[in-house]
Amino acid sequence: MVIGGSFPKCNTVVVIAEEVLVIDPGCAIEDLRSLLMTQDLGLKDVDTVILTHIHPDHITHTMRLHRLSRCRIAANEITEDLFNDKEKMKQFLGFDKGNLVRKSWEQLVNEKMYGAFDEGRVDEVLGNGDKFSLGDITLRTLYTPGHLPDHMCIEILEPNLVFASDIDLTEFGPYYGHPNSSITDFKNSIQELQKGGYEGLISGHLKEPLVEDYHDRLTAYSRQFDLREDLVLSAILEGARSISDITATPIIYPSLINPVYLQFETWMIEHHVSSLVANGLVTEDKGKLSPL
Ligand SMILES: [Zn+2]
Structure with missing residues (x-):
């Protein structure tokens, strides 16, 4: 893993097996390059990028990697549509042309997540439960909407881990700051992960991303919905x-x-x-x- 840590960066999973696969290239690109160099590889050797959802801090370097390596880009069908049309992506996130802070948000993305608006295309659509075999390592998608409707986790079947992306267990708590985010869906997705029986959960934003006692942590994380709702009431x-x-x-x-x-x-x-x-x-x- 390359640790990106808190927003506007994210943690990036790198699988080096039969091919070089990168999930959510939102870490610092130099850090990704350094990690690959330890295996005598470079950015040009990336074969596949998987995106867990359309947020700019998770997709930042996708097209930069694609230009260097011609890697294929894989995502679910909702993310595909948004990645292929960045105006649609902006609308999906609530920043349609009438939004008063659209310009400030675009500026924030361009300053901190430069590359996220680069035009490009998804090559492969991943359905819920699709497996991705890389020799000894198999990945499987798990749709987990709520944070955004297109959010998905990536299960790493050997050694039984889950990359939970923005079900991230940070102190900040769950994030659902878009018109189409859903608290109900988010809670259900957390329940899905609770049933998973993984050896550990990998967070998209914690500085120490592998969480083994994730059941209790997910319960505490989920409690924040109710705490916040009490404050609103x-x-x-x-x-x-x-x-x-x-x-x-x-x-x-x-x-x-x-x-x-x-x-x-x-x-x-x-x-x-x-x-x-x-x-x-x-x-x-x-x-x-x-x-x-
Ligand atoms: Zn996100």
Whole structure:
């Protein structure tokens, strides 16, 4: 593995077997080059890149690697469509042309994840449960939506690990800051991983990515949904009547210095408000929130 660590970088899995396969090339490209050099390989020797989802911090160097090595690019069918059309990708993430912080977000991606908007094409579509055989090592896809609808994990059947990508067990907690993220789907996907019986879970963002006691950690991670929802309900009970009233005191992010982070916070709070309304704890009348 190449440790990228926290956003805007991610951890990259490298499998060197019958071919050289890279999952989520969002680490520093120099670090990936150094790792390959320890095996007398270079960036030009990469045969395949697998993408777990369309987030810019996970796809950053895909086209850079493709230009150097002509590697094939594999992803699920939702990611394929978005990777092949970067305007669609922007819309999928909520940054359509009418979005007020689209320019700031594009600037953030270009500064910190340069290459993520490069045009390119996926060569191979991976269905849920598809296996990828590399001699002694077999990979298998596991669709795990929620974080985004296209999010998937990659099971490494020998030695029975799972690369859980952005079900990442970080202290920050689960991230669902886009209009099409889903708390319900995210919780169900965490349940799927709980059933997996793996020897360990590999996080897409922890600095020490291999977590062996992942069952307890997933339970604690999942609890953050409810903790945050309680804070949103408290804010409404204390008089907040709109999403912007609630985000005036940030719940998810410690501080909101960048307007892009305020947008992420807003989308996450909106998911909680919808859930509180659905559960009959809050009413919404013409955008005005009230406790029941
Ligand atoms: Zn992500």
